[in-house]
Amino acid sequence: MTEGTAPETATPPRIRAASVSKLFGGNRAEARRLIGEGLDKVEILRRTGCTIAVNDISFDVAAGEIFVVMGLSGSGKSTLVRCLNRLLTPDAGRVEIDGEDICAADDDRLRALRLEKITMVFQHFALLPHRTVAENAAYGLKMRGMTPAARREKAHQALEAVGLLPWADRLPSDLSGGMQQRVGLARALALDPEILLMDEPFGALDPLIRQDMQHELIELQARHRTTIIFITHDLNEALTLGDRVAVMKDGRFSQVGTPSEIVLAPADDYVSAFTREIDRARVLPVSAALRGSMVEGAESLPGVPADTRLSAVLGQLGQGPLRVVGRDGALKGVVTAADAAAIAAPPGKG
Amino acid sequence: MALLDSITSAADVLRPSAHAILPLDKWIQSAVREWLVPVMRPTFRAMQWPVAKVMDGLEAVLLGVPFILLLVLAGWVAWRAKGAWLSAFTVASLLLLEWLGLWAATMVTFAMILTAVAFCLVIGIPLGILSARSDMWERALRPLLDIMQTIPSFVYLVPIVMLFGVGMVPAVIATIIFALPPLVRLTNLGIRQVNRELVEAGRAFGSTPRQILWEIQLPLAMRTIMTGVNQTLMLALSMAVIGALIGAGGLGLTVYTGLGRLDVGYATIGGLGIVLMAIILDRITEAFGSGDAARRRRKRK
Numbered sequence: 001m002t003e004g005t006a007p008e009t010a011t012p013p014r015i016r017a018a019s020v021s022k023l024f025g026g027n028r029a030e031a032r033r034l035i036g037e038g039l040d041k042v043e044i045l046r047r048t049g050c051t052i053a054v055n056d057i058s059f060d061v062a063a064g065e066i067f068v069v070m071g072l073s074g075s076g077k078s079t080l081v082r083c084l085n086r087l088l089t090p091d092a093g094r095v096e097i098d099g100e101d102i103c104a105a106d107d108d109r110l111r112a113l114r115l116e117k118i119t120m121v122f123q124h125f126a127l128l129p130h131r132t133v134a135e136n137a138a139y140g141l142k143m144r145g146m147t148p149a150a151r152r153e154k155a156h157q158a159l160e161a162v163g164l165l166p167w168a169d170r171l172p173s174d175l176s177g178g179m180q181q182r183v184g185l186a187r188a189l190a191l192d193p194e195i196l197l198m199d200e201p202f203g204a205l206d207p208l209i210r211q212d213m214q215h216e217l218i219e220l221q222a223r224h225r226t227t228i229i230f231i232t233h234d235l236n237e238a239l240t241l242g243d244r245v246a247v248m249k250d251g252r253f254s255q256v257g258t259p260s261e262i263v264l265a266p267a268d269d270y271v272s273a274f275t276r277e278i279d280r281a282r283v284l285p286v287s288a289a290l291r292g293s294m295v296e297g298a299e300s301l302p303g304v305p306a307d308t309r310l311s312a313v314l315g316q317l318g319q320g321p322l323r324v325v326g327r328d329g330a331l332k333g334v335v336t337a338a339d340a341a342a343i344a345a346p347p348g349k350g
Numbered sequence: 351m352a353l354l355d356s357i358t359s360a361a362d363v364l365r366p367s368a369h370a371i372l373p374l375d376k377w378i379q380s381a382v383r384e385w386l387v388p389v390m391r392p393t394f395r396a397m398q399w400p401v402a403k404v405m406d407g408l409e410a411v412l413l414g415v416p417f418i419l420l421l422v423l424a425g426w427v428a429w430r431a432k433g434a435w436l437s438a439f440t441v442a443s444l445l446l447l448e449w450l451g452l453w454a455a456t457m458v459t460f461a462m463i464l465t466a467v468a469f470c471l472v473i474g475i476p477l478g479i480l481s482a483r484s485d486m487w488e489r490a491l492r493p494l495l496d497i498m499q500t501i502p503s504f505v506y507l508v509p510i511v512m513l514f515g516v517g518m519v520p521a522v523i524a525t526i527i528f529a530l531p532p533l534v535r536l537t538n539l540g541i542r543q544v545n546r547e548l549v550e551a552g553r554a555f556g557s558t559p560r561q562i563l564w565e566i567q568l569p570l571a572m573r574t575i576m577t578g579v580n581q582t583l584m585l586a587l588s589m590a591v592i593g594a595l596i597g598a599g600g601l602g603l604t605v606y607t608g609l610g611r612l613d614v615g616y617a618t619i620g621g622l623g624i625v626l627m628a629i630i631l632d633r634i635t636e637a638f639g640s641g642d643a644a645r646r647r648r649k650r651k
Contacts, residue, residue: 087553107558115556126551130569139565140555187555197554 012099013060014195014227015067015084020057020093022079026050032091041250053079055251056093063194064225070238070274071248077231080248081197084229085118086110097195115144119193123200125180127172127187134159134168137186144191151190158190159183161220178209189220198230202237214240235274239263239283247271260288264343281311281344286324289343290333306332310340387512394513401526402519404468408461413454420457421445428630431637436630443626452604452623459590459600459627462518466525466586467579474530474582475575478537479563488538495531503528503592511596521593525586532581540574541567576639583635587628601627 023031026049034044041052053076061067071077082088084095086102095102097118105113119140127136134155141151159165162182164175172180181201188196202210214237221228232238238245239259246256247270255267263283266272287306301323304313313322317337324332362368412420421444429437447456481488507524514520544567552562568575594602601623608617 082550085554087550111556111558114554120551120554122547122551122554124545124547126545126547128548128566128569142565143556143561191555 013096014063014065014098015061015229016059016094016096016099017080017084018058018094018096020054020080020083020090020095021052022054022076022083022088023050023052023091028091035092052251054083054090057251057253058093059246059253059256061227061229063227065243066221066228066230066241068230068232068238068242068245069248070232070235070245072233075248076251077233077248078199081199081229081231084195084197085114085120087120111143115140115191117193118195118197119188119191120197120199121181121184121188121201123203125172125177125184125204127180127183129172132169132171133164133175133183136172136183137168137190139187140191155186155190158186161189162186162216176209177205178213181205181213185217185220189224193226195227195229198228200231200233203233210237217241235278236282239278247274259283260285264288276346279311280346281314281340282309284310284343286310286313286322286335286340287332289335289339290324301334310344314340382509382512386509391513398514398519398523401465401469401522405461405465405518405522408464409458412457412461417448417453424630428634431634436633436637440630443630447623447626450619450623452601452619455599455601455604455620456623456627457600459587459602459624462522462525462590462593462598462600463583463586463627463631466522466529466589467583469522469526470530470533470582470586471579473526474533474578475537478534478575478578479541481534481538482541482567483559491534495534498527499531503589507592507596516597518598521589521596521598524596525589525593528589529582529585532585533575533578536578536581537571537575540571540578543574544570573639576635580632580635580639583631584628587624587631590624 021032021035026045028048028050031044031048031050031052034047035052035056039047041055044050044052055076057080059067069077069080079088083090084097086095086105090103097113102110102113128139131139134152137158138146138151138155141154144151146154156165156168159168162185164179164182164186167175167179172183175183181204184201202213205213217228218241220226230238230241232241235247239262242259244256244258245262247254247262247267249270255262255271257265257267260283262271263275263278263280266275285307286304286309289310301321302316303323303325304316306324306326313335314337316322317335317340321334321336324335326332366372421441424444425437425441428440444456447453477487477491481491503524506527510520510524514523548566548570549562552566557565590598590600590602591605592602594600594606601620604620604623605617608614608620
């Protein structure tokens, strides 16, 4: 797979980032010139005092895709996501939303884009403490210039979707962290966005709440087919949610691929260091364990969809092999307990 | 010994004052007298006009309204702000001041303070917003505020008298200069302290800078700004006596007159009036600033 291109799609990408770079501090003009000369990050910092937060990154995201950027703090992932709605303006490169170069957009156009198309959920929720839950959820609608009655109704719908309608007239401080982030999500969903940027949205939540929120997000996404850019520092979360995952380090992508590709074929030592600790059965689909050859009498075996996670069928596999079928119901192959165990075992042990 | 003396006198050659005194005071004197006053006087006289209007209006209202009505009103405001105790204290204090024959003086001082604070709000909050939004403004204003806060007010009383004359209005203007800095500083600080992520969220949800100011920054900075208002009020009160030096009336004049006659009793009751007023105004504005008043209102709903 070539780096950063969306998988098997004919439609134009919803988001395209082309050679995006973002610098902070120092002599940025000089730093840009040195980047052009191909100098590395450390040398540029020494010569110009510029930190390169995002270094020449390119990728496409297809409509309806969940694209996860995973990286540790300081990897530049939050900076990257802020370039996509131009909270930060890239120092080099282009960002296109549905083919429109947003780096060329003026303030009015940017505001329109943020209200109609591309919205955001923040790590620490960023709710207004002096406004009620409903008023917070209606914030974007108010900025759109909607009447109070209309935006209240729309905000209530959004709160209903995240299960918080009974709390509409409370203040955010009355709510738990998980509930506050649902308000943040409702505020974004109230705008019916086509693109949702999520900057470590579950990073501040307890592990259990976090899992619930992940599942809810997957359900919401299945219903609305929103394109999601999801930032996280947690590889498990990245692999659970992502249609594709980009592993980011020092302002660059180390690898971009499907969760299976990341786990089964890590591009370098950095990525494989992360994947070693992963519960592979929870990440890999049964199709990853497919046996090349057909087993006699496969038709009579119980069938599972190809994208089911291995962990979900381990119990069934104990009773015998399973037939794996594609979305159209066509037979793709057969998986056995031994195959599953082999592929789910951590590298170096089996 | 003779050696030591000759060394000392030789060293004295290095002291500039042995040759001539730098006449900086004369230069300032002539600059103010020959340039600032004649050239700028009409401008400054014009600046007096809005202050005079507000001051006269307030004074007329406060002295015109029946005593009992003001007493009830003050008690009610104190009760809304903080509760029964402050309300009782306020009513008792005002009754005492009336009994002491200081009612008119109290109202004159109150009108002065209100006028000065009103102008501080109109000037200080926009300046605070400006310096919160631009580092350049902050850098430009900071030394000015430092000077306003540290220069002894006696120093600028003289040029103020030269430019504005004597009376209530010049005293109010001196008070504005003295009381303005904390409001500018705390407005700036309050806005700058608003969580960055919240401002970012405002931008991400399509707000204009003006909407971010009104929807996010000012409401969240309100507590700090109210602390600034409280500080400004207290500084303004502390100028009441100094204002009397250049012709202001009110409780400050009571103190000043007592001082001139060496009448300790008279000076003390004037001072008592100022202290009582300071306590009442401080508690009320502090309650509004800390959100006590809003909480009480919500509870009652």
